[in-house]
Amino acid sequence: MKIFDGNISLQVSEFLNSKLRNIDDFIIANAFLLKSSGIINFFNNAEDFECLKNSILEPISRVSDPDRTEYGDFQTNFKLSLKCVSIINEVYPNPDILIEPTSGVGNFIISALNQFKNLKYIYAIEIHKPYIWETKFNILEYFLSNKEQLKPTIEIIHYDVFDFDFSVLAKKHIGENIVIVGNPPWVTNSQLGSLNSSNLPQKSNFKNHNGIDAITGKGNFDIGEYIVLMLLNAFQKSNGYFSLLIKNSVIKNIIQLQKSRSFTIADIKSFSIDSKKEFDVSVEASFFLCKLNSEPEYFCSVKDIYKNSSSIREFGWVEDKFVSNLELYKNSYSLDGRSPLVWRQGIKHDCSNVMELNKNDNYYLNNINEKINLEEELIYGLLKSSDLKNFVIDKTRKFTIVPQKNVGDETKYIEKLYPLLFNYLNKNKDQFDSRKSIIYKNKPKFSIFGIGDYSFMPFKVAISGLYKDYNFSLVLPFENKPIMLDDTCYFIGFDNLEYAAYTLVILNSEEVMNFLKSITFSDAKRMFTKDILMRIDLFKAANNFPNSRLNRELNLLNSTFNLSISLEKWDNYINELLRTNDKEIQLNMFNRNR
Ligand SMILES: C[S@@+](CC[C@H](N)C(=O)[O-])C[C@H]1O[C@@H](n2cnc3c(N)ncnc32)[C@H](O)[C@@H]1O
Incomplete structure (x- = not known):
């Protein structure tokens, strides 16, 4: 049964019906309901009061709920909210004040009433009016069944959380014991952009990313992250605990930010949940918990919310290095x-329908199955992330058009030299012109990114950025041309096979794999990035690599893939790495001295 689009139980609707029938003034009704539920201003005005009285006479059953994607609306089920509150209860059993920043239908509030018996004040903020009603009905129902329990004063505030000044609450309750608990919206600013939604804080570039970061996606942020930072800014000096159900990516960002912000939080924990089971979504998320007003800590210990076991791992800062597993890192920090x-990202064109091809005997098929005849010169074999499973790759199932040798190169030459290709690209001009990213603005026609001399190196060592199970692959030329990679892959280019093979063996060694395990996050959207890969000190890894093992690995590579790589160029390789290392150090010193 629903009233004002909020669910209401029979018990509450009968209670309201019988008690309000003879009351005509909403102020008197409010005073009565404050006594029964603790809620201040149950009705905001006389109109609300009259509407409710009329509605409970004829409760409406609604058929469908509106689309609430832009509000990141995933209501926490009661069992999970009870579990989360019990985790707080273990470390902080007797809070005075509870704050639910985006309270939905109020399951966290009911769970808190269940477990914190001495609460004095509860504040809940929510933008969706039907949820405000439902929360009020739920609280009323709770107290109808728990008549003896002490009632805190409860304010359910219909407000936009982005406009809410939490510092007022922090000041009002300074010195009291506060718990912040809830589950902020699960939506990112770019999702909101595509929904044309304004459910955003006004200052959306809130972490002050520069323009390029904003373009490349680093400026994309989760609304939940903004809310966490708002709350930490307001309450870090308050006594108590801060806890929210949030995406793991948000938790990771908070710990990363902790280095520069040094929020006064400690005892930082995350309890991972099964989001598929709890919310029917495929996002890694956890219940995040930390103690406020403490000497800042810079790492988070990870547990499983369903198991009573000790921590699975700790992640965070070790001096100026951010690591995913402190224990593993101890053994591989060297x-x-x-x-x-230099690690490079593969080609980006945002036009796969036109630019990606499959080959048949004497023609190509594009991604929308058009049959095309093209000159061969600008067409190269292409590997995508899913192709990088083998240790050695010398052919591709896909092809791509490479119209430029370097970013920004003019493409007018294509019309004269490769008329078939030009006609094909020109026919699909609209698809290039409709690319949204501003990196393509004012660039030559059919421009691509992630291209340079390195792309045309014949030998490459590559890895996919996307997969939890990973290995490095040696990529050899195909049909006498270097193979290209797409922008989900990362690679180093080489002009000689030996150097590429040595690099492959070192990168696939147990030592490097353990190091990578200690700094990568398997729940990240992109597990590998250029920043992560650039952290591997290849010189050190190579220099420490025993010759006998190297020999064994190369022999295995040779026999499995029919190659004939010797150790002849090993010393040159090491010297080359050392020289490049020195150059890099000098360059860094030079930059620092300027
Ligand atoms: C993930 S749900 C969680 C609700 C509740 N905290 C719970 O745990 O069940 C997020 C809630 O945030 C609310 N919300 C979204 N945008 C909001 C805004 N700008 N201000 C206040 N509440 C908002 C949604 O209506 C929704 O109820």
């Missing part, structure tokens, strides 16, 4: 440095 060879 490889944490800077790669003397």
Whole structure:
């Protein structure tokens, strides 16, 4: 049964019906309901009061709920909210004040009333009016069934959380014991952008990313993250605990930010949940908990909310290095440095329908199954993340058009030299012109990114950025041309096979794999990025690599893939890495001295 679009139980509707029938003034009704439920201003005005009285006579059953995607609306089920509150209860059993920043239908509030018996004040903020009603009905129902329990004063505030000044509450209750608990919206600013939604804080570039970061996606942020930062800013000096159900990516960002912000939080924990089971979504998320008003700590210990076991791992800062597993990192930190060879991301074109091709005997098929005849010169084999499973790759199932040798190169030459290709690209001009990213603005026609001399190196060592199970692959030329990679992959280019093979063996070694395990987050959207890969100190890893093992690995590679790589160029390789390392150090010193 629903009233004002909020669910209401029979018990509450009968109670309201019988008690309000003979009351005509909403102020008197409010005074009566304050006594029964603790809620201040149950009705905001006389109109609300009259409407409710009329509605409970004829409760409406609604058929469908509105689309609330822009509000990141995933209501926490009661069992999970009870579990989360019990976790707080273990470390902080007797709070005075409870704050639910985006309270939905109020399950966290009911769970808190269940477990914190001495609460004096509860504040809940929510933008969706039907949820405000439902929360009020739920609280009323709770107290109808728990008549003896002490009633805190409860304010359910219909407000936009982004406009709410939490510092007023922090000041009002300074010195009291506060618990902040809830589950902020699960939506990102770019999702809101595509929904044309304004459910955003006014200052959306809130972490002050520069323009380029904003373009490349680092400026994309989760609304939940904004809310966490708002709350930490307001309450970090309050006594108590801060806890929210949030995406793991948000938790990771908070710990990362902790280095520069030094929020006064400690005892930082995250309890991972099964989001598929709890919310029917495929997002890694956890219940995040920390103690406020403490000497800042810079790491988070990870547990499983369903198991009573000790922590699975700790992640966070070790001096100026951010690591995903402190314990593993202890044994592999020596490889944490800077790669003397530069890792590159593959080609980005945002036009796969036109630019990606499959090959048949004497024609190509594009991604929308159009049959095309093209000159071969600008077409190269292409590997995508899912193709990077083998240790050695010498052919591709896909092809791509590479119209430029370097970013920004003019493409007018294509019309004269490759008329078939030009006609094909020109026919699909609209698809290029409709690319949204501003990196393509004012660039030559059919421009691509992630292209340079390195792309045309014949040998590459590559890895996918996307997969939890990973290995490095040696990529050899195909049909006498270098193979290209797409922008989900990262690689180092080489002009000789030996150097590429040595690099492959070192990167796939147990030592490097353990190091990577200690700094990568398997729940990240992109587990590998250029920043992560550039941390592998290839010189150190190579220099420490025993020759006998290297020999064994190369022999295995040779026999499995029919290659003939010897150790002849090993010393040159090491010297080259050392030289590049020195150059890098000098360059850094030079930059620092300027
Ligand atoms: C993930 S749900 C969680 C609700 C509740 N905290 C719970 O745990 O069940 C997020 C809630 O945030 C509310 N919300 C979204 N945008 C909001 C805004 N700008 N101000 C206040 N509440 C908002 C939604 O209506 C929704 O109820």
